[in-house]
Amino acid sequence: MSASTLDAYLNSQSPDRAAVSETVRFLATAAMATRSLIAQSSASALGAAAGGRNADGDFQRHLDVSADEAFLAAARQAGVRYYCSEEIDSAVDLNGPQQLALAIDPLDGSSNIDTNVSIGTIFSILPARAGEPAESFLQPGRNQLAAGFFIYGPQLALALTFGAGTRIFVHSPRLGTFVEAVRPSIAEKTDEFAINASNYRHWDDAVRLYVDDCLKGSAGPREKDFNMRWIASMVADAYRILIRGGVFLYPGDSRRGYANGRLRLIYEANPIAMLIEQAGGAATDGISAILDLAPSSLHQRTPLVFGAAREVARIGRYHTEPSVIAERSPLFGNRGLFRA
């Protein structure tokens, strides 16, 4: 019988995943507390600067710090061994008994806190490795035991995978628990893309030409019209893509510090990539699968493209096949080389 609640789903996991299931339970409790904090506090108070900066030099807001404290406490309660957070420079040895490593972005979308836009918590659970704490996080995302994100929006929801498909659970205030809502399956094709178009002048030719072709619509080489969305809160864009399809791009660009884009590999791109692949989609750095990348530092960034598998593959061809550029030559007129 299919699991109907998060607890039932976690209990249905194999015994060797019991510690992973227990970790997700504690993360869900921390997410409910974070959601309550968001609901009860004034947006200005939550969004106010907390006085510090994170590992990347971003100013920390009060909710960034509160969320990190809540999820660090959850990791300790779950007995996790190592903890890596966007808000902390180095990996932390919690000396927990479980040989697990939890990588987390406690609050993704911080810049949206005071505008009441959906924000979230993204997490990745890896097998702990011998050696220094950081070692456990410098492994390909393909090794993840589980991944997910909580989204604090009109509904509190959890997108979760243990590697056997992606599930979405929605928190029921009446039941006080997460209830399974859908098993998303991302269509291979799409007519909706998500990118911050204000960076157009900074993109490389491949990205610029891909977006140009989408914007030419049915009269252009794609021979169909496209819609665009950009929430600037990745968990919200990812949730939409899980539910109705689409493709998301945060490429590297020519701005200082953005050669590898803005998103971090270990605690943002890897968990999102696992969720998307497990829902039938694809996730790359523009060319290579995100989950195959070998991280070399905790907070390293990566260009990120994810969503509809055939659209992600097409974007890869704009990077790897110069002939794609030839679509613009008179020889091909407006007809595309690729069928939609």
Ligand code: AFP
């Ligand atoms: P913040 O956490 O600083 O708001 O950044 C959110 C984010 O990492 C990701 O959630 C968005 O997709 C992306 O940045 C938005 O970046 P731009 O503001 O450059 O569009």
